[in-house]
């Protein structure tokens with residue numbers, strides 16, 4: 019068997035894996051430190067790995083950070099508006115671009131290569147709607163992690179912040195936007211449980 023130290027190709031591959039993992043771990047530590055719902059982001063990265071065998075570094079970093087703007091309260095619009103529509107393109111674009119801005123600052127501080135930063139930001143900018151294979155994967159993994167992790171939080175916001183109808187629409191939106199058959203099959207039990215738990219709530 020060829021040792022990595024004897025083959026420049028294997029050595030380059032090994033170095034790339036180590037560097038990749040280092041940035042991933044640093045990003046994960048950053049997110050865990052600042053975001054109360056880091057679990058949702060970490061599970062999004064987990065579902066990316068379940069949905070595709072060899073995810074790119076950009077895709078994993080985007081999964082780990084795509085909602086990070088929620089941490090930074092200054093300049094945030096009211097998170098819930100009356101007549102809110104969950105698929106509102108303008109609202110989603112605002113949220114995505116704001117997350118991308120904070121992620122850009124973080125990655126620059128970590129001396130990340132420009133082309134990697136740009137790819138991460140492009141994915142974050144499209145994480146709600148997808149648009150090409152990798153962005154679709156991110157959207158689907160985000161939905162899976164949402165239905166797995168965020169359901170109790172959304173139900174807890176009834177009736178003060180959200181109506182039962184609005185939460186039901188959110189759960190439907192997150193499930194229905196899933197594009198891949200595999201992700202939809204995985205999501206089904208989470209979605210059923212979410213609806214079951216929601217139906218127990220008065221309102």
Ligand SMILES: [Fe+2]
Pocket residue numbers: 084085113145146
């Ligand atoms: Fe989001």
Ligand SMILES: [Fe+2]
Pocket residue numbers: 058084085160164
């Ligand atoms: Fe998300």
